[in-house]
Amino acid sequence: MEDVAPSTTRRGLLAGGGVAAVSSLAGCFDRLWSQAETPGPDQISMSIKAVPADDDPIAATIASRLRENYSDAGIDASHEPVAKAELYRDVLLEGEYDVFVARHPGYDDPDDLYGLLHSRFVGEQGWQNPFRFTELAADNHLETQREATEDDRPAELVELLDHLLQSVPFTAVAHPYRITGARESFEVPSPPRDALGYVELCAHAANGPRDGPLEVGVFGEGLTERLNPLAVDRNRIEGLLDLLYDPLARRIDGSYVPWLAESAEWDEGGGLRARITLREGLEWHDGEPIDADDVAFTFELIEDTSLGEVEGGIPAPRFRGQQTLVESTDVVDSRTIELYFVNTTRAVAARALTIPLFPEHIWAERSELLTDRQTVAVTDDNENPVGSGLFAFADASTDEEVVLEPFDAHALRGTSDRPSVLEGFSRFEGIRFQVAPNSGAMRDLLIDGDIDVTASEIPPGSVEEIRDASDVSTTMETTDAFYMVGFNSQHAELGNPNFRRVCARLIDRQHVVSEIFEGFATQAKGTPSLVGIHDDAWEYDDDEFADPDPDILSFPGTDGSVDTSQSQPLFQDIGYNYDGGQLLK
Template sequence: MADVAPSVTRRGLLAAVGVGTSALAGCSERLWSQAETTGSDQVSLRIKAVPADDDYFAATIASQLRENYAAAGIDATHEPVAKAELYRDILLEGDYDVFVARHPGLDEYDALYELLHSRFVSEPGWQNPFHVSDVTSDDYLEIQREADESDRQDVLVDLIEHLLRTTPYTAVTFPYAVSGVTESFSLPTPPRRPHEYLELLSYSENEPRDGPLEVGVFGEHLTERLNPITVDRNRISGLLGLVYDPLVRQIGDEYVPWLAEDVEWTTEGRVQARVTLREGVEWHDGESLDAEDVAFTLDFIGDTSMGEVDGGVPAPRYRGRQTLLGGTDVIDSRTIELSFPAASQMAARRLLTIPVLPAHIWADRSEVIADRQTRALTTNNEDPVGSGLFAFSEATTDVEVELEPFDGHVLRETTDRPAVLENFSQFEGLTFRIAPNPGAMGDALVDGDTDVTASELPPGTARDIRTAATASTVTGTTNSFYMVGYNSRQDELGNPNFRQLCSRLIDREHAVREFFEGFAQTATTPAALVGISESMAFDSDLEDRFESDPLSFPGTDGELNTSRVQSLFEDIGYRYEDGLLLE
């Protein structure tokens, strides 16, 4: 792409000018408003997060943030909200000012597109939950989709610099995954994602067992909704990814053919992928899985009403990846061609990781039942039918979920299987045992009722497991991160300068040291502050282009320097009265 570099330079210049202009405009409007207004109210913000019993770390960050906002003169309230309600408030209804939550993590740079692009401003899910519309961000996000590797890195650097100035959200930490494990059991890595469960089930250090792998999790209503395309309920991490297979699984940096036997890429001109399915692929109910199911899934994610609603009713999950697609062409029952008119192969391959849905079940769920709601988005999907190595057996409300081996899966029959399945499987099935809270989950492990825990361990529970004679903990890295998100539709938070200052009011190093007890990576580099983990980080020469410590904490050891903070807010046009920050 010979025209990318000049375009990036031009857009970078426009971004710098645009941010400066918007910042000056924001200050001018605020000064004019103050001159015309006889009285002002104190700036007020609501911070939503789940209760400590659901996520100790999110609740603790939110509590600290409230204290720091209050010290800065903001009328701040911390509202603990049940997880299902929080997801609904943030991802579906936009009912929040500020939220603290654990983002599942960016799997590839293009994940920033769905998180931020203005085309998703009115769509549900993790697609732009901040309701931010920014032409400069959109330009960078679109260019990176098409750019080759070297040019793409330059574009991403410019994008990150812009995001650090406009700050629609900010990352705080990348927590380590910590699992408890019984003394007699070996654990290669804490299981969270489907391929990590598969690796554990294949791990040769453990003796084969006639019974299932017993996994401890905690939470409420974890069995209520087994719908793979919704986001508004609790779910057991990784479970549905074991039931519903994709064409290709992302395992680390590799994209491993799964339902697909082969993917042939054409990159001259328009990027295209010719996907050939493995022979004999079946759904759990015995129906054949074919290329029509693949085409249906990709269309359905884009519009679950199947054309019945103008503008469509997209699914809240996988929508960002689906927008990579230009069109599909079913060649025969095992072959489908996919076109990507505005994406490079690097970005386009993410589309292949979308789990495939059975058309014979989901097509009947396209009925429109309410305003921008289809049956597909409201069904609990109580008896999920997928194509994974494990089939759903039964779920007992808030007690357990049983998955049984799917003997008809082609990867159980062939010797030509992905490396992660080399010794698959050492167990007969997989059972998730549900505890009401972390302490009960830890007790079940120590008592030998489960083999391993898969929900995140708060520090107290982790210490109890480590000191037990019958169990220990295993730690691994993850791309997930705790984020502070801002609703740009809220009056003050519509000002990027205000959002940027709010993002500085949390001492990230103090949080890792005191809240996570060291079991997390601090988000301090520019890339990390927008959610890009170390495993995805740029080359060191590109990192050197960023301003150092761009969102530095104005204080020491978690304590704000209030006079410094007041000066920073006054510099962007705000004023104080008796220590209160005024609108």
């Protein structure tokens, strides 16, 4: 017995062990099979794109903070710096992004939101709905504010903004101050970022007069590469193309002032239309006359840069929001054109007059196709831009400078019958942009007295140094521009408005303003500013927002850092789960 017992025990053990092993293996296989067949939820991942600090230290830092906060909230977040031109290509042309951070120049009118968000633009490139955002309710609001009478429009806009606050296709973080450095003796009535800013600078009695050009400092990569007003995938000097290409009318202090147009007669009976008369003796920079055909051509070109060559058309990546206000055009004679508008009001329709005019004799042949969905018009470098502005392009033979010369044949030069901003214009012989490699080098150009004024944004960190330097001064003012965080609605999770809304909360706007902007910005706080309209610029006080002091986008944490005990419930409330701190799909 004693001999046998251990052997049976061994055998029993072996058998038992074998069974156990097989069954546990079977269990293991079962688990493996079921895991392979129905994989568990993965962690949500998102990449955040923004320009590198060389291009914009603010955008880069916001993106970096966003990455940190998303990681803390359990998202597998990565931050991908991409050069400005490539960021625009990824976001505006190809829709290849999850989240991006960028500086938006700001709206002229709330109707800019139509181009930015309407689902009819979802298949188009450029600043037309880069979020791939499609919502019937939003479309409705965008359309009704266009159609509403002047009295009804404020209420419609309030409804639109209330809706966007819930739906957050993008969110604004802050409105930066515009900081301009200038020679001590210089007056900067408004910062030189658009044509009017330059006009005022060149006209001010304190500046010049000088036989030479106004010397302007800018910085950045590839600024002189593509001087094409239709292109969006390039870094550019703000305001340069606005100086070269004039529109029919310019918006000055909220009202539309005829520019290349001499007059606009509006007729509201039976559909809105406007009869535009051009100024006499208008010329392009190459000496060709500007006529009503060029105006009609401009609207045609923006609607379809292939000029009918391609079925369905290839719309321009810019100005579509304004152009879609015009239903059709009718050239009456060489100086007169009738514009027929869609169902809208005069206040909104006038925006169509601010599109820069394109010379037909140059752009007509650019309707040629480059690839299936690209025309030459959009991709051409436009090396010698022929426009109609007060300044003509003279030279950009090196990467370091762009020279504009006065265009003496311009209808608004040498006449007294002209908009009042032009009084005293111009006390300089043209404009010369000096391109510095980075913001520090631009600052040195100013301090060394090589430039009169800076036109690229001065980072907050440099302000002190400029103020301390002798013979230079800084001016500062609030702007319509804003930093936005954009969400790709075609991302698996970001397609969900509830998810977007929580993501839009995960940036501490107050902390961003105090730490990243060093106080040189206004925090997005009220409903208008969270959608990109400066709270102070909101003119319609009569109508109340649903939530006048919205904390719907308040930050779940303190001092810029997410508190997971606050952020996790936010995601759980909208149906998401956590596993070991990871947010699951």
